[in-house]
Amino acid sequence: MSKILIIAEHLNGQLNPSTAKCVSCASKITGASIDIAVLAADPAAVAAQAAQIAGVARVRTLANAANAHALAVVYAPQVLAIAGEYTHVFGPSTTFGKDLMPRIAAKLGVSQVSDVMAVVDAHTFQRPIYAGNAIVTVKAPAGRTVVATVRTASFAAASGGGSAVIEAVAMDVPLPTHTRFVSLQQGGGDRPDLQTARVVVSGGRALGSAENFQLIYDFADKLKAGVGASRAAVDSGYAPNDLQVGQTGKIIAPELYIAIGISGAIQHLTGIKDAGTIVAINKDAEAPIFEVADIGLVADLTKAVPELMAAL
Amino acid sequence: MKILVGLKRVVDYTVRVQVKPDGSGVAIDGAKMSVNPFDEIALEEALRLREAGKASEVVVVSIGVAACMQQIDTGLAMGANRGILVKTEGAIQPLTAARVFAKLCAKEQPDLVILGKQAIDDDANQTAQMLAALLDQPQATFASKVEVDGNVARVTREVDAGLETLEVDLPAVLSVDLRLNTPRFIKLPDIMKAKSKPRETIELASLGIESGDHLATTQHAPPPKRQKGVIVKDVPELIAALKAKGLL
Ligand SMILES: Cc1cc2nc3c(=O)[nH]c(=O)nc-3n(C[C@H](O)[C@H](O)[C@H](O)COP(=O)(O)OP(=O)(O)OC[C@H]3O[C@@H](n4cnc5c(N)ncnc54)[C@H](O)[C@@H]3O)c2cc1C
Numbered sequence: 001m002s003k004i005l006i007i008a009e010h011l012n013g014q015l016n017p018s019t020a021k022c023v024s025c026a027s028k029i030t031g032a033s034i035d036i037a038v039l040a041a042d043p044a045a046v047a048a049q050a051a052q053i054a055g056v057a058r059v060r061t062l063a064n065a066a067n068a069h070a071l072a073v074v075y076a077p078q079v080l081a082i083a084g085e086y087t088h089v090f091g092p093s094t095t096f097g098k099d100l101m102p103r104i105a106a107k108l109g110v111s112q113v114s115d116v117m118a119v120v121d122a123h124t125f126q127r128p129i130y131a132g133n134a135i136v137t138v139k140a141p142a143g144r145t146v147v148a149t150v151r152t153a154s155f156a157a158a159s160g161g162g163s164a165v166i167e168a169v170a171m172d173v174p175l176p177t178h179t180r181f182v183s184l185q186q187g188g189g190d191r192p193d194l195q196t197a198r199v200v201v202s203g204g205r206a207l208g209s210a211e212n213f214q215l216i217y218d219f220a221d222k223l224k225a226g227v228g229a230s231r232a233a234v235d236s237g238y239a240p241n242d243l244q245v246g247q248t249g250k251i252i253a254p255e256l257y258i259a260i261g262i263s264g265a266i267q268h269l270t271g272i273k274d275a276g277t278i279v280a281i282n283k284d285a286e287a288p289i290f291e292v293a294d295i296g297l298v299a300d301l302t303k304a305v306p307e308l309m310a311a312l
Numbered sequence: 313m314k315i316l317v318g319l320k321r322v323v324d325y326t327v328r329v330q331v332k333p334d335g336s337g338v339a340i341d342g343a344k345m346s347v348n349p350f351d352e353i354a355l356e357e358a359l360r361l362r363e364a365g366k367a368s369e370v371v372v373v374s375i376g377v378a379a380c381m382q383q384i385d386t387g388l389a390m391g392a393n394r395g396i397l398v399k400t401e402g403a404i405q406p407l408t409a410a411r412v413f414a415k416l417c418a419k420e421q422p423d424l425v426i427l428g429k430q431a432i433d434d435d436a437n438q439t440a441q442m443l444a445a446l447l448d449q450p451q452a453t454f455a456s457k458v459e460v461d462g463n464v465a466r467v468t469r470e471v472d473a474g475l476e477t478l479e480v481d482l483p484a485v486l487s488v489d490l491r492l493n494t495p496r497f498i499k500l501p502d503i504m505k506a507k508s509k510p511r512e513t514i515e516l517a518s519l520g521i522e523s524g525d526h527l528a529t530t531q532h533a534p535p536p537k538r539q540k541g542v543i544v545k546d547v548p549e550l551i552a553a554l555k556a557k558g559l560l
């Protein structure tokens with residue numbers, strides 16, 4: 001039987017929805033028993049949230065002052081201390097999981113399955129390569145721990161209403177001090193989180209300046225939407241880096257994605273393949289974004305977006 | 313200070329890669345090959361550290377088939393001091409690459425290893441983290457700013473929540489994100505100058521590492537196609553289409 005450990009992602013006492021998505025992925029493995037590990041300085045609040053995810057057997061807390069910030073080098077030895085009890089160790093394919101999980105895999109001497117999109121069986125998974133231009137089926141060796149990151153856009157969050165037991169793990173492993181947290185400059189603000197928002201409005205190079213990008217924020221606020229951006233918009237300084245959508249930014253799956261002044265480069269499209277409905281507004285009828293858009297409007301954004309806002 | 317940089321040979325990012333009709337792989341024979349874009353950024357950063365007097369030597373490493381010497385050539389033309397090709401029969405997986413780098417680190421004793429955050433072929437995003445683990449060294453991944461001061465590097469990282477800054481003691485392993493810098497262009501004289509730079513070839517087998525190629529790929533499939541949509545003629549039609557789908 002599969003015993004799966006999921007490493008919880010959290011910030012400021014809030015469990016990240018990526019954790020429930022990992023549970024959803026893990027529950028696709030027939031007969032799996034699923035535990036969540038919460039590493040934190042004070043794990044109580046996050047553990048209580050994790051315990052409510054349906055399908056979770058146990059939440060194991062690893063309290064340590066050194067866990068105040070999610071440093072991969074500090075988390076890894078603690079996860080490794082309990083990893084031997086499991087057949088699988090999963091984390092989300094967010095910057096948190098991408099940073100941490102390979103460090104665990106290497107210490108276990110196994111390859112990592114990155115960005116699991118679908119579970120075929122306990123050792124067989126589907127994942128994207130070449131910016132999502134190909135989906136491969138990969139088989140991890142039987143009899144070795146499976147370490148994987150879960151592509152959160154491919155799984156709906158497991159529902160709430162669970163009541164897993166919470167157990168503290170006593171642990172005394174040496175933790176390195178060679179890596180120190182200095183600061184976290186958070187973007188965001190009050191807008192819905194890009195990775196979980198139902199609607200996302202994204203702007204591209206066509207916005208032309210940071211001032212003009214305000215139009216995207218205003219439109220998004222009107223729709224209570226999250227805000228995204230193409231790499232060109234981020235590189236040009238119109239939008240902060242944490243808004244980048246795509247192969248090297250965030251992979252998202254909102255119900256509605258509205259791309260404004262974005263050409264639709266393959267690296268951008270790979271980030272929105274799982275979106276429900278894609279709307280594109282672009283003045284170039286030949287722009288590749290129209291090949292994937294469900295609804296396209298060939299128009300100048302400086303006219304179309306204000307008109308849309310006025311009509312809503 | 314010595315810096316080791318990984319240069320992976322990958323299909324150029326402008327090539328639209330397609331799955332072979334029989335699902336046995338991707339059709340990339342004869343495709344344009346380049347240095348992984350993130351690795352050019354890694355090398356650029358190493359060169360800037362050398363030019364700022366913080367590093368004395370930049371060594372580029374490519375692991376793969378004999379043709380990877382082209383990527384070493386590119387790295388030397390950009391300005392690296394010397395190159396090491398670790399020759400393999402075919403593609404290797406990240407754990408194997410990390411084990412190769414670990415071997416080279418044991419020999420070369422670099423103060424910094426700078427790799428790309430991900431290779432745009434396998435999109436694995438693992439090698440730097442694995443190498444740091446194998447060496448028991450600090451890791452700072454997805455770097456968008458690197459400052460080296462004596463034995464410490466201060467690295468700003470692009471994370472989902474925003475920008476995180478870490479301080480790591482050297483030696484350390486870094487992986488770089490796209491916004492760290494813009495790599496320089498290679499000029500013709502650079503290529504001429506690079507011709508005489510030292511290039512070393514090492515056979516993978518001679519390193520005596522255990523293979524970490526554990527994942528068997530059993531099938532390649534094209535991504536699910538999205539249905540072609542409709543083009544609406546104006547804003548009122550767009551609103552009507554969204555309402556019809558229950559999205560407004
Ligand atoms: C290794 C690598 C990784 C990458 N990762 C990512 C990634 O994660 N995410 C990402 O987005 N990109 C990524 N890119 C970059 C990608 O290739 C494109 O360069 C980028 O997505 C282009 O952004 P854009 O569509 O905003 O700009 P452009 O391609 O310049 O498109 C601008 C569009 O705006 C339209 N336009 C102009 N004016 C108006 C107007 N007034 N009204 C309406 N439309 C207008 C134009 O017709 C055009 O289609 C990556 C590239 C590489 C090499």
Ligand SMILES: Nc1ncnc2c1ncn2[C@@H]1O[C@H](COP(=O)(O)O)[C@@H](O)[C@H]1O
Nearest residue numbers: 318319375427428430431436437438439
């Ligand atoms: N075969 C290789 N040769 C040189 N560098 C490599 C190789 N494989 C991985 N790397 C380095 O590791 C980074 C991440 O690769 P990956 O983990 O495969 O996404 C790349 O950007 C390179 O810097």
